[in-house]
Amino acid sequence: MDTLLASKDHKVCVICDQAKVRGIHLYTSFICTECEKELISTDTSNPKYKYYLTKLKKVTTPQILS
Ligand SMILES: [Zn+2]
Structure with missing residues (x-):
């Protein structure tokens, strides 16, 4: 289970923390x-x-980066 490994086609959803292809x-x-x-x-x-x-x-x- 390497769902957090985001490839260039997969992005990690901020809500479910899963790497998904489709989204906004x-x-x-x-x-x-x-x-x-x-x-x-x-x-x-x-x-x-x-x-x-x-x-x-x-x-x-x-987030303010310092
Ligand atoms: Zn999600």
Whole structure:
């Protein structure tokens, strides 16, 4: 199981941490098609949505490199 080994065709999804081929780019990160669908279909009142937001926070809040 070397799912974290990203080749040039595979990118590691920020939500499920799996290397996937299909997905969308959000800022500098990648979200796979499956997680994108999950995110869209998850109600904002669902606790799972908060989990996604926590994951996405890493994406939407750029880290200041010092
Ligand atoms: Zn994913």
